Amino acid sequence: MATEPTIRLEGVADDALVDRVHDALDELLRRVPDVGDEDAMLFRLAVSEVATNVAEHALAREPVHVTVELEADADALSAVFTDTAEPALIDLGSVSMPGSDAESGRGLAIALATLDELVHETERGNVWRLRRLRRD
Template identity: 65%
Template sequence: MSGDVRLEARGAAEETFVDTVHDLLDVLFERGSVGDDDQMLFRLAVSEVATNIVEHAQSREPIEIDFALTCDAEQLCAVFTDNADPALIDLENVGMPDADAESGRGLAIALAALDELTRRTEDGNTWILRRRRQPAA
């Protein structure tokens, strides 16, 4: 890898923001020379969290999201910060729903794909996603 990569975006909690997240992931993977498995699993986790924020965040005011991606030799990291009401989610008790459930898999998938998923709720929500990079084959 040719150095650390950091990318940022800010936008409204709308479906187009998920597209922006995917575009930044493309740039990150190109610049960071990230392996296929790490790309697939990190993209899946980041996409699930981004989609959950856009679909489920609530506030009386318009919701804005700050998004930062970083990549270094050891890990991939994504941080979402929003101004929404605190998300009432207990990440320690998130599990995969029954096979016939129509929703509710996003955070369970993200937890399975990441080494760390944390959430803080001071002044909105901050979601921190980390995946340790696999050694090159």
């Protein structure tokens, strides 16, 4: 019986969650061994950047709860982050890579450059939808 190529995590937005997301990505890519190296590397980079941003910007009086769903199918690698933080007011259309002397601000620009789709929704908290089409 084939293992389902979907992994779901839940927890508080903190550094430990970022580590769990990295571990879950490793597990997902073990379950779907035919993902090409470039697709795996670039998807991992984008997911890591978004996970780190969610953890770093989870500024609230109460802990921010996050659900992460990672999925791989024949066509794409996908991730969905859903959190309970205040909606982030971000215009993805205006995101660009900062100058070489900047110490931060590259995360979303890197994610946009490595993904085929990055969507941010703010109806209740934040929902980040990441998708990279498989090329290999």
